[in-house]
Amino acid sequence: MGLLNILKKLRSNPEKELRLLLLGLDNAGKTTLLKQLASEDVAHVTPTAGFNIKSVLSNGFKLNVWDIGGQRKIRPYWRNYFENTDILVSR
Ligand SMILES: Nc1nc2c(ncn2[C@@H]2O[C@H](COP(=O)(O)OP(=O)(O)OP(=O)(O)O)[C@@H](O)[C@H]2O)c(=O)[nH]1
Ligand SMILES: [Mg+2]
Numbered sequence: 001m002g003l004l005n006i007l008k009k010l011r012s013n014p015e016k017e018l019r020l021l022l023l024g025l026d027n028a029g030k031t032t033l034l035k036q037l038a039s040e041d042v043a044h045v046t047p048t049a050g051f052n053i054k055s056v057l058s059n060g061f062k063l064n065v066w067d068i069g070g071q072r073k074i075r076p077y078w079r080n081y082f083e084n085t086d087i088l089v090s091r
Contacts, residue, residue: 019064022066027047030091
């Protein structure tokens with residue numbers, strides 16, 4: 001979704017809730033970023049075998065952040081997570 005569409009969605013969405021999808025190859029730092037967004041300790045991050053979800057409140061917005069494992073064997077499943085995604089972040 002482009003920036004203009006995100007702004008339109010936020011205007012028509014009093015809940016101010018967005019779905020953010022984090023995608024990237026294994027070891028790119030996706031889970032570390034997710035934990036940093038949630039102000040969690042990042043000292044012991046292990047490879048993601050499936051996915052992690054965290055809801056983060058930021059500036060009055062609720063960001064539902066999806067972090068998908070990047071290992072080769074998991075990549076065929078990435079396509080299943082695109083639906084309803086508002087913001088795609090690739091690392
Ligand atoms: N130097 C450095 N290391 C990082 C950074 N982000 C993550 N790491 C390290 O890189 C390694 C992999 O980080 P993860 O967050 O597990 O990477 P991931 O993208 O979630 O990997 P998968 O779950 O396998 O897809 C960890 O040892 C992190 O501590 C960064 O910005 N700089
Ligand atoms: Mg991970």
